Amino acid sequence: METGFTFTNTLAAILTIGIISFLWRDNPLYKVCEALFVGVSAGYWFVSLWYQNLLPQLFDNLGISQLFSSGSAEDGALQVLFKQGRFDDRLFYLVAGLLGLMMLMRLIPNLGWISRWPLGFIIGTTSGLYFTTYFQSNAMAQLKSTVLPFTTVGNIVMVVGTICGLVYFYFSKEHKGALGGAAKIGTWFLMITFGASFGYTVMSRMSLLIGRFDFLFSTWLGLVK
Amino acid sequence: MRFQPIGKTLTCNGIARFTFKGIGLGIARDSSIIRFAPVLSFLILAIFQIIPSQAAIPEDPAFGYPAPPANVVAKDIPNDAGKSIIINWDLSPDDIKENKKFIGYEILRSTSSDTGFVIIGSATAGSSQLSDNETVDGVFYYYIVRAVMGSMFSESPPAGPAASSQQWFHLGRINTLIALLVISISIVWYIERAKKGEKLFIRKIAGLEAVDEAVGRATEMGKKIFYVPGTQDMDNVQTIAGVTILGRVARLTAQYETPLEVPVSRSLVMVTAREVVKEAYLNSGRPDAYSDSMVYYLTDDQFGYAAGIEGLFVREKPATVFYMGAFYAESLILAETGNSVGAIQIAGTAMPAQLPFFIAACDYTLIGEELFAASAYLSKEPKLLGSLKGQDFGKLCILLAIMLGVIIQTSGLYDFTKLFIVR
Numbered sequence: 070m071e072t073g074f075t076f077t078n079t080l081a082a083i084l085t086i087g088i089i090s091f092l093w094r095d096n097p098l099y100k101v102c103e104a105l106f107v108g109v110s111a112g113y114w115f116v117s118l119w120y121q122n123l124l125p126q127l128f129d130n131l132g133i134s135q136l137f138s139s140g141s142a143e144d145g146a147l148q149v150l151f152k153q154g155r156f157d158d159r160l161f162y163l164v165a166g167l168l169g170l171m172m173l174m175r176l177i178p179n180l181g182w183i184s185r186w187p188l189g190f191i192i193g194t195t196s197g198l199y200f201t202t203y204f205q206s207n208a209m210a211q212l213k214s215t216v217l218p219f220t221t222v223g224n225i226v227m228v229v230g231t232i233c234g235l236v237y238f239y240f241s242k243e244h245k246g247a248l249g250g251a252a253k254i255g256t257w258f259l260m261i262t263f264g265a266s267f268g269y270t271v272m273s274r275m276s277l278l279i280g281r282f283d284f285l286f287s288t289w290l291g292l293v294k
Numbered sequence: 295m296r297f298q299p300i301g302k303t304l305t306c307n308g309i310a311r312f313t314f315k316g317i318g319l320g321i322a323r324d325s326s327i328i329r330f331a332p333v334l335s336f337l338i339l340a341i342f343q344i345i346p347s348q349a350a351i352p353e354d355p356a357f358g359y360p361a362p363p364a365n366v367v368a369k370d371i372p373n374d375a376g377k378s379i380i381i382n383w384d385l386s387p388d389d390i391k392e393n394k395k396f397i398g399y400e401i402l403r404s405t406s407s408d409t410g411f412v413i414i415g416s417a418t419a420g421s422s423q424l425s426d427n428e429t430v431d432g433v434f435y436y437y438i439v440r441a442v443m444g445s446m447f448s449e450s451p452p453a454g455p456a457a458s459s460q461q462w463f464h465l466g467r468i469n470t471l472i473a474l475l476v477i478s479i480s481i482v483w484y485i486e487r488a489k490k491g492e493k494l495f496i497r498k499i500a501g502l503e504a505v506d507e508a509v510g511r512a513t514e515m516g517k518k519i520f521y522v523p524g525t526q527d528m529d530n531v532q533t534i535a536g537v538t539i540l541g542r543v544a545r546l547t548a549q550y551e552t553p554l555e556v557p558v559s560r561s562l563v564m565v566t567a568r569e570v571v572k573e574a575y576l577n578s579g580r581p582d583a584y585s586d587s588m589v590y591y592l593t594d595d596q597f598g599y600a601a602g603i604e605g606l607f608v609r610e611k612p613a614t615v616f617y618m619g620a621f622y623a624e625s626l627i628l629a630e631t632g633n634s635v636g637a638i639q640i641a642g643t644a645m646p647a648q649l650p651f652f653i654a655a656c657d658y659t660l661i662g663e664e665l666f667a668a669s670a671y672l673s674k675e676p677k678l679l680g681s682l683k684g685q686d687f688g689k690l691c692i693l694l695a696i697m698l699g700v701i702i703q704t705s706g707l708y709d710f711t712k713l714f715i716v717r
Contacts, residue, residue, distance in 0.1 A: 111592070195534065215699075260653075
C-alpha cells in the first residue's frame with residue numbers, strides 16, 4: 070500500500086476517524102461517514118449482485134445476454150433450444166427467473182399477493198433442505214463424538230457437559246429436582262464456554278483495532294516505522 | 295536384469311524395452327551361446343529397430359522404471375448422482391518417501407480395453423485413489439494407472455470395465471432416515487394431540503416472558519421499538535425464526551399502538567418481514583396503523599448495516615430493541631449501542647460465537663434452541679406447539695442414546711458410534 074498523505078490515504082483516514090468518533094458521541098462527521106458507508110455499500114451490493122448473480126446465473130445461462138452482444142459468447146439455453154432443437158438443463162433457470170418476476174409483483178398493488186408464492190417457495194425449500202443437513206451435522210455427528218467411554222476425565226467432562234446442556238434445552242418438563250440440577254450444571258457449562266469464546270473473540274477484535282491504528286500512524290502519518 | 299512382473303515397461307518415447315530385457319535374460323541362462331550373446335542381441339534388435347539409445351538407458355541401477363501400481367480397481371461411486379467412477383490402486387513399491395524421483399500417478403481412460411487410452415487425471419505420490427467425475431452414465435470405461443518416476447513410467451494392466459450410474463437412495467444414510475422418521479412421526483402425533491385441544495406443557499422461558507413487558511415499557515414511555523432480524527438472508531433458519539417472532543411482536547405493537555421499526559439488510563427479508571408485520575396488524579384489527587415504511591432496507595453490507603442501526607439508535611433512542619436471527623461481528627456493536635441509549639434489549643441467536651456478547655450486553659438472551667422454540671411458545675398455536683414437543687421427544691431419544699452408548703462404549707462390548715456414522 071502506498072504510504073504518506075496521498076488523497077486516498079487521507080480520505081480513508083478521515084473516514085476511519087469519523088467512524089471512531091462515535092465513541093465520543095453522535096456528531097456531524099460520524100453522520101456523514103455513516104450515510105456514506107450505508108449508501109456506498111448498498112450501491113456496491115446492488116452492482117455486485119447484478120454482476121455475480123443475475124447476469125451470469127440467469128441472463129447468460131438462459132441466453133438473454135447473448136441477444137444483446139455481438140461477440141462470440143457461448144450459446145445460452147434458449148439458443149440451444151431454438152438453434153439445435155435440444156433441451157438444455159439450464160432452461161430450469163427460467164423457473165428462478167419466473168419466481169423473481171413474481172416477487173416484483175409487489176410493485177403492482179392489485180397483484181401484490183403473487184409475491185407470497187416465491188416467498189413460500191424459498192422458506193419451504195430452505196426448511197426442507199436444512200432439516201436433513203442440520204440433523205446430520207448437529208445431531209448425528211454430535212452423537213458420534215459424544216458417545217465416549219468413561220476412561221479419561223476429558224471424556225467424562227465431555228459426556229456430562231453434553232447431557233446437562235441438552236437437559237437445559239428440554240422444554241417439556243419444569244426444571245425442578247434432578248432435572249433442574251442437571252439443567253443448572255448445563256447452564257454452567259454453557260457460561261464457561263461463552264466466557265472462553267468471549268475472550269477469544271475480543272482478542273481477534275483487538276487485532277482489527279490494531280490494524281486501523283497501524284494504518285493511521287504508520288501508513289498515513291508515518292509516525293510508526 | 296529385472297523383470298516387470300505386471301504389465302509392460304516403456305521408455306518415455308514408447309519403445310518397447312521389455313523385449314530387450316527378455317532376450318538378455320534368455321542369453322544369460324544359456325551358457326553355450328553366451329559368447330554370441332552381444333552380437334545376437336545386436337542383430338535382432340537392429341532388425342526390429344529397437345536398439346535403445348544410450349540416452350534412454352536410465353542411470354538408476356534398477357533401470358529407473360518404477361514398478362507399476364497393482365490391484366487397480368475401477369467401480370461406480372455408490373450412493374451418488376451418477377457421472378462418477380472411483381479408481382483405487384495399491385501404491386507402486388517405488389512410491390516411498392525416500393524416493394525423491396517418484397513423481398506420482400497418471401490415470402488413463404478408454405472405452406476399449408486395448409486402445410484409445412487418454413490421460414484424464416493425475417494423483418500425487420502416496421495417493422491411491424482418484425475419482426473420475428466426467429463419465430457418461432451407462433458407458434463402460436477401462437482405466438490404466440501409470441506410475442511416473444523421473445522421465446520414466448510404467449503402467450498397470452487395464453482395469454474395468456466400470457460404468458457410472460445414479461442411485462435413488464443413499465444407503466449410507468439409512469440411520470438419518472430412521473431417526474428423522476421417528477422425530478417426524480412424533481411431531482405429527484403431538485400436533486394432532488394439540489389440535490384435539492390437549493394442553494401441552496412448555497416450561498417458562500425467561501427471555502420470552504419478557505417480550506410483553508418490553509413492548510409494554512415502550513408503550514408507556516411513548517418510544518419506538520426496534521426489531522433487528524440479523525444480517526442473513528431468508529435461506530437461514532435463524533432468520534426464519536426471527537421473522538416468525540417478529541409476527542408476535544408486531545401483533546403486540548398493533549394492539550398497544552406502539553411505533554415499530556424493522557431495519558433489514560436483505561431484500562428478501564424486507565419483503566417477508568413486511569408481509570408478516572402487515573398480517574399481524576390485519577389480524578389485530580389495525581390495518582390502518584400499518585405502513586410499508588415500518589420495514590425498510592439499509593444495506594447488505596454487514597458493517598454498513600451496523601453503522602446505520604447505531605445512528606438510528608442514538609437518534610431515535612428506542613425504549614426496546616429486539617435482536618432475533620443470525621448475527622456475526624456486528625452483534626456487540628449493536629447490543630452495546632442499544633445498551634448505551636438505555637433500551638431494554640432481548641436477543642436471540644444460534645450463533646455460538648455471538649451469544650457471549652448478547653449475554654453480556656442484553657437484558658435477556660435466547661440461547662440457540664430457545665430461539666427456535668420462541669415462535670411456538672409465544673403463539674401457542676397447536677401446529678407449532680406440537681412441533682416443539684416432537685423436537686423434545688427427539689432430544690429425549692438423543693439423551694437416552696448417549697447414556698446407552700456411553701455404557702456400551704465403556705464396557706467395550708460394541709462400537710456404538712458406528713450407528714451414527716453418516717457417509
